[in-house]
C-alpha cells in the first residue's frame with residue numbers, strides 16, 4: 306500500500322472546505338458544505354477551515370467566517386483569478402502540506418471534481434466522489450462518506466482509515482445552506498505560496514457563460530419521466546403556473562426531449578424544493594435521490610404499484626397525459642374567477 310504524503314500520525318484535527326469561487330463570488334455549494342462542515346466540526350470538537358483561492362476575493366474571506374469557518378486560508382494571485390487545474394492543484398497541495406487537515410471536502414462541480422482527482426493522486430490518498438451524506442466519528446476521527454453504488458440499489462459507506470486527508474466531493478443541493486452570522490469571529494490567514502506562469506499548461510482564451518437554469522433554487526420542481534412521452538411543453542405550462550421549473554429523469558434527456566442540465570437525480574441535480582411533482586416516473590433510486598429532500602412530493606403515475614409512491618406524500622394514480630392538462634385548466638379557471 307502506497308503511503309499518503311502525510312498520515313494519521315501527523316494530521317491536524319480539522320475539516321477543510323475548498324471554497325470554489327466564480328468571478329469573486331463563492332459558489333453556493335461551498336456554503337452548503339461549509340454548513341455541514343460546521344456541524345461535523347462542532348460534534349467532534351474540531352476546527353473548520355475554508356480554503357479560498359482567487360484574485361480579488363479578500364472580501365469573501367470575511368464572509369466565510371460569517372458562514373461558519375473558524376479560519377480562512379486565503380491565496381491571492383492574478384493567475385488564480387479563473388480556475389485552471391494546474392494552478393489550483395499546485396496551490397491547494399502546498400496549503401494541504403502546511404495545514405495537514407484530517408478531512409478535505411470539495412463541491413462535486415466540474416472544477417471541484419477536476420481539482421479533487423488531481424489532488425488525490427498528488428497526495429497519494431483516496432477520494433470518495435459524489436457523496437450523498439457525511440459523518441465524522443468523534444472517537445477515532447474517521448470520516449464516513451455515503452455514496453450510492455451498483456445501479457442505485459446499494460448505499461456504500463466509505464472510509465479511509467490510513468490515508469490523509471480523508472477526501473470527499475459533494476454535489477450541489479445535498480446539504481442545506483446555513484445562515485450568515487455577521488457576529489461570528491474567525492481568523493483570515495493570507496498564505497504564502499509558489500506559483501509561476503510556466504506551471505500552467507492551459508490558457509483561458511474566452512469565457513462564455515450560458516443562460517443555464519439552476520434547479521437547486523426553484524421552490525417548485527415539476528419532473529417528467531418516460532411516461533409523459535416527451536410532452537414537456539405541458540409540464541412547462543404547469544411549472545410556469547406554479548412559479549417553478551421543469552426537471553426530468555434520464556430517459557427523456559437521453560432521448561433528446563429536454564436539456565441535460567434539467568436531469569434530476571444521482572447523475573443529475575439534487576434538489577430541495579418546497580414541492581416536487583413526479584409525472585410518469587417509476588421511482589428508480591437514481592432519480593429519487595434528486596427529490597427525496599423536497600418538503601412535499603406529489604407523484605402521478607398510471608401504475609398503482611409504481612415504486613415512486615413509496616417516497617411520495619400525495620399519490621395520484623392516473624394518466625399524467627390527462628391529469629396534468631386538467632390540472633392546468635382548473636388552475637387557470639380558478640385564477641380567472643379570482644380576478645373577476
Ligand SMILES: Cc1cc2nc3c(=O)[nH]c(=O)nc-3n(C[C@H](O)[C@H](O)[C@H](O)COP(=O)(O)OP(=O)(O)OC[C@H]3O[C@@H](n4cnc5c(N)ncnc54)[C@H](O)[C@@H]3O)c2cc1C
Nearest residue numbers: 530531532554555570571572573585586587591592607625
Ligand atoms: C449509474 C446510473 C445513474 C443514473 N442516474 C440517473 C439520474 O441521475 N436520474 C434519473 O432519473 N435516472 C438515472 N438513471 C436511470 C434510472 O435507473 C432509471 O432508469 C430512470 O430514472 C427511469 O426513468 P423513468 O422513471 O422516467 O422511466 P421508467 O422507469 O420507464 O418509468 C416510466 C413510468 O411512467 C409510468 N407511466 C407510463 N405512462 C404513463 C402515463 N400516461 N401517466 C402516468 N404514468 C405513466 C409507468 O408506470 C412507469 O412507472 C441512472 C442509471 C444508472 C445505471
